[in-house]
Amino acid sequence: MRQIRAEIGAVAKADGSAVFEMGNTKVIAAVYGPREVQNRSQQMNDKALVRCEYSMANFSTGDRMRKPKGDRRSTEISLVIRQTMEACILTHLMPRSQIDIFVQVLQADGGTRSACINAATLALADAGIPLRDLVTSCSSGYLNSTPLLDLNYVEDSAGGPDVTVGFLPKLDKVTLLQMDSKLPIDIFENVMQLAIEGCKAVANYIREILLENTKQLEYRRGL
């Protein structure tokens, strides 16, 4: 797995924010909420509305991107992140409100989906939004008869399968599972297990960061 680095509270204006790096992939997430629903017609009386937007910076990939949002891939990833986070946010505690999750990719080198989910989890925790459990995510693949963990862009474009797993570590459940390309079922089991191990490692790291952050807050508050 590549080197992970995370930082909480990068955006002062947001209720919660985090920067998450997995190797050369760098993602910044900001959470605004719970706040009043901006579009009254979408208001839900028994739960919170979760909205998510994923966009890539123009300079994030090798060649400059012309259309950072609104293209199919961005819309699909926005939907995936929204549904993943919606599963773990206790939305029934905040009826008639809205939680916005914005994710911006600053540098893309494979595994952007996973980095975004990890960053979103940290940002939600920083915002103090009640969660069922942390969602961590990691990708894995299978090249040259070897299962590989956390593919970067070069490995991803080599044409082998790419499995992305979103995992709830405490509850030991899988919430997101995406795979493309062909893979025989027995090898798939191995690859998925590998991704789950990766998710557990990320979860440990995220927990450390959150503990460190809480200690800092306690210290500053003078407790």
Add this chain to the structure above:
Amino acid sequence: MGLPDASGDLSSEVEVHAFRRLFPLRFYERHLSESIRPDGRPLGRARDTTIALGAVASADGSALAKIGSTTMLAAIKMEVMTPSMESPDEGCLAIDFHMPPICSPIVRPGRPAEAAPVVSKQLSDTISSSVMADLKELSLVSGKAAWMAYLDIYCLDADGALFDAALLSAVAALSHLQIPAVSLNEDGRVVVVSEEDEGKPEKEPVNREKRKLTLKSIPFSLTCILHKNYILADPTAEEESIMETLVTVVLDSSSQLISLYKPGGPVLANTSAIQDSIALTRQRVRELQKILDEANSGMEVD
């Protein structure tokens, strides 16, 4: 009105916060009459500024500039293109300013911020009128190939003085820019020279090695707010929303005035107010020049 004491008297702290939200103008005027602002700054002082060069490893030039909490990330990507007919030996610099929804609670997806195109236009006007970069340096083969530099600036946190931070990050990114080495191959197309190709004789290098743009007269700016007869330098977003009259002064490193921008506002500025703003800007230019030089020399040591 003093600041709440740190021993945690929560009820008085809550009252101060409530007063700040309910009567913001009176809250600020109580501070201004003591010549201080709620974050402890004297009226003419700007917030702590930092520049980090090379923030985006995959871009040809990049910089992260922070003024207080306002954060701007600028990155430059170079592409080869054919120059236009009117200026065959000049390259092109395209500046684009984005305010993604992460930067502020008032920016919504689908409804871009009001400030974004304004700052974008101001930036491109200022940079082109300051003649900082000679576009002829961006030319490769006269009439056939030239560099197109795409400068993208992303606002990651919007806390007032957006134009100042954006200009600073743009200028820092341009000073960090390294134009890649390219050569002309047999088909007449320009290709990037990678380190392994050095021994090959067929490729005729157009640029021998990576080089930097020579920048003369670097522009720096300061935004001030005018309120009654106070001039506040470097406003935060809260100050900007309460007291709406802004004046932005852009000076270059030799203290020549490049641009002055006062987009209306309830307060009318007389000449002395403008001159005071220019004096504050002159001081700020010296600070910013020092910060930029330190950042640049820090990079060279590596």
